[in-house]
Amino acid sequence: MRIGFIGAGRVGFTMGKYFRIHDLDVVGYYSRTSEHAKEAAEFTDTCYFTDARELISLCDAVILTVSDSAISTVFSDICGPELSGKILCHTSGATSSKVFDNTSYQIYGYSIHPIYAISDRYESYEHFSNAFITIDGKKERLGAVTDMISKAGLRYAVIDSDCKSKYHAASVMASNMVCGLYGAAIRLMTECGFSEEDAGAALSGLFRDNAIGASEKGPVLQLTGPLERNDIATVRGHLDALSSEDAMLYRTAAAEVLKLAKVKNNDRDYSDMESLLKGDCV
DSSP, X not given: OEEEEEXXXXXXXXXXXXXXXXXXEEEEEXXXXXXXHHHHHHHHTOEEESOHHHHHHTOSEEEEOSOGGGHHXXXXXXXXXXXXXXXXXXXXSSSOGGXXXXXXXXXXXXXXXXXXXXXXXXXXXXXXXXXXXXXXXXSTTHHXXXXXXXXXXXXXXXXXXXXXXXXXXXXXXXXXXXXXXXXXXXXXXXXXXXXXXXXXXXXXXXXXXXXHHHHHHOHHHHOOSTTTTTXXXXXXXXXXXXXXXXXXXXXXXHXXXXXXXXXXXXXXXXXXXXXXXXXXOO
């Protein structure tokens, strides 16, 4: 399968380089900024194009690695007879493959979203084998898309397009929102007199090792702490020490932790802890 990329940002650089390393046939890149396409082509040892339709005509599959907000516009710009009968993918986590449905041409549309934080155009490919690809789209050419992902050595799952927003919310919870909680923890440490640098140093090992444990063993087996051991006095002390805004964040996160605790210790009575987290007197 000959593959072309439209868009030459971090995702385009990373996927193109990774695909090339795994012997997929990457034709090259088109970008509205020609210099970006040229840089991506040099990085991946492929070609760059100043005309998107020329690239499309040489490919069996075209992958749009553009921002979520640009997918519809780019699709409208490139939609034509050159795409007829071909596979067209985007890499958005929040947008489903249905964005490609509004056309009279026979296009096989898919979303191939990597669950992976791509932070650098030139380095993220080195660990892209850790990415998990979620696919939704047409049944007719689905086998060709999954073969492409398998050949690259990546794990994948196929989901229904209607589940895309819920799926993406789960991904955000496991990545961006964790960063928010970690940021809040550092802020609270600075309120206790730590410098921001010392707060980061103090929490980094705890955060990193816990994340590794949760990902390898699962969140239930990794769970420890006052909520898990049903330590009401300690949790009450936490809530008393926090501002109303931080206490609300703590209560919301703690409610999810308590669900895990109940699975881990199904013989333990957490009813008083639940009442405390709901704001009832205990």
